[in-house]
Structure formats: structure tokens, C-alpha cells
Amino acid sequence: MKLFTNANLFAYSVCIAITTTLLYGVPTMARTTDSLKAYKKKRDLTKSPEPKATIPSKKTGTIFVIHKHKASHLHYDLRLAFDGVLKSWAVPKGPSLNPSEKRLAMQVEDHPMDYKDFEGVIPEGYGAGTVMVWDRGTYHTIKEKDGKVVPFKKCLEDGTIEIFFDGEKIKGGYALVRMGGADSNKWLLIKMHDEYASARKNPTSTQNKSVKTGRTLAQITNEEKAPRAKSGQQKKKA
Ligand code: MN
Numbered sequence: 292m293k294l295f296t297n298a299n300l301f302a303y304s305v306c307i308a309i310t311t312t313l314l315y316g317v318p319t320m321a322r323t324t325d326s327l328k329a330y331k332k333k334r335d336l337t338k339s340p341e342p343k344a345t346i347p348s349k350k351t352g353t354i355f356v357i358h359k360h361k362a363s364h365l366h367y368d369l370r371l372a373f374d375g376v377l378k379s380w381a382v383p384k385g386p387s388l389n390p391s392e393k394r395l396a397m398q399v400e401d402h403p404m405d406y407k408d409f410e411g412v413i414p415e416g417y418g419a420g421t422v423m424v425w426d427r428g429t430y431h432t433i434k435e436k437d438g439k440v441v442p443f444k445k446c447l448e449d450g451t452i453e454i455f456f457d458g459e460k461i462k463g464g465y466a467l468v469r470m471g472g473a474d475s476n477k478w479l480l481i482k483m484h485d486e487y488a489s490a491r492k493n494p495t496s497t498q499n500k501s502v503k504t505g506r507t508l509a510q511i512t513n514e515e516k517a518p519r520a521k522s523g524q525q526k527k528k529a
Pocket of ligand 1: 418
């Protein structure tokens with residue numbers, strides 16, 4: 292008797308495919324893991340306390356986080372949850388409440404969703420220094436065309452994002468505008484004119500504590516010891 296007829300083999304393959312898809316959701320995983328390639332490549336995650344490059348099985352809602360990061364240069368990192376990862380921009384001066392101030396925002400590699408809660412000290416290597424959860428909350432896109440809200444994906448592709456932040460420190464409308472073509476990583480972060488705009492208030496200098504733990508950068512640095520990188524390891528700059 293022939294055990295594996297063609298029909299049998301076919302039915303067997305279909306079963307395997309269905310089971311695999313049910314268990315792992317294969318098509319989504321392949322795509323999203325790929326979006327964290329640059330993140331993994333830049334760091335030695337066996338030595339850094341930063342989150343592993345994993346994708347949550349369910350997409351997390353539209354949270355945002357602004358990290359204050361004392362690396363070789365102090366800067367802020369704006370991260371917007373989208374498509375299972377955190378879209379990220381390094382903002383040297385941080386967000387301003389003044390619509391006449393355009394803040395440079397360099398788009399960097401997508402970060403894993405778990406990074407939203409990360410606060411600590413990154414050891415010698417990529418991004419070495421202290422990281423604070425400076426602000427967090429939710430955001431939604433407010434850009435409209437023909438009376439309809441433009442989906443975030445389209446805004447990102449077009450390089451013209453308009454979002455409303457509902458954070459603990461930062462609230463109101465902001466525009467993120469890409470300078471140059473689609474492959475440019477240079478953007479500007481600009482406060483929009485609304486009731487939250489202010490030419491006088493400056494939260495980056497007056498509100499310098501973590502919204503997660505209430506600690507200052509100095510306190511985080513003292514309390515979270517950076518694991519020492521092995522000597523002879525190549526130094527990468529942030
Ligand atoms: Mn950074």
C-alpha cells in the first residue's frame with residue numbers, strides 16, 4: 292500500500308501551514324522582525340540592559356514616549372508606537388512649546404515596543420549613557436485632507452506628520468516635517484498654534500524628572516550601574 296499519495300501529502304502540508312500560522316502568525320512576524328534589524332545590529336544586547344528586539348503579538352495602541360538621553364551629547368528621543376514598533380527620532384534640543392522654534396529631529400532606527408518603559412544606564416558601546424522616561428502618553432494623527440483624517444502610515448510616507456500629544460508634560464498639536472526626499476532622515480519638530488503653545492514655558496529645562504520613577508538623570512546614573520563592557524571591545528558612537 293502506498294502511504295503518501297499526492298492528495299495525502301497536500302492535505303498534510305495544508306494542516307502544517309494552518310497550524311504554523313495559528314501558532315506564530317508567520318506573515319506578520321517576518322515583516323516586523325525585519326524592521327528591528329538595525330536596532331539589533333547596533334547593540335550588544337548581551338551586555339546592555341536595553342530591551343530585546345522582540346515584537347509584541349498584539350499591536351499596542353498609539354502610545355508615545357520621550358526619552359531624555361545623556362549620551363555623548365544630551366538629547367531627547369521621540370518615539371511613536373506604530374505598526375508594532377516605536378518609530379524614533381533623536382531631537383537634540385527636545386520639544387519646544389514655541390511654534391516659532393523649529394527643532395531638528397533625526398529619524399533613527401525603529402525600536403522594539405518594550406523600549407517605551409526602558410530607563411537605565413547603557414554600558415560602553417552604542418548609545419552609552421543614562422536614559423530617562425522624560426514624558427509619555429498617547430498620540431493621534433490630526434492631519435486632514437478633504438475633511439478626513441489622513442492615516443499615520445500615509446503621513447509617515449509623505450513626510451508630513453501632524454499629531455496631537457496627550458502626555459504628562461507635552462500636550463497639543465505638533466508637526467513633524469521631513470526635509471528632503473523619502474530617504475532623508477532629517478525632520479523638523481514644530482509646535483502647532485493651539486491653546487498649549489507658549490513662548491514662555493520651557494519644560495525641557497523646568498521639568499527634569501522621570502515621569503516613570505520621579506528620578507533625575509543623576510539619580511538614575513547613581514542607582515543603575517552600567518555593566519562594564521569587555522576590554523578590547525570596539526567602541527561605537529551613539
Ligand atoms: Mn538616544
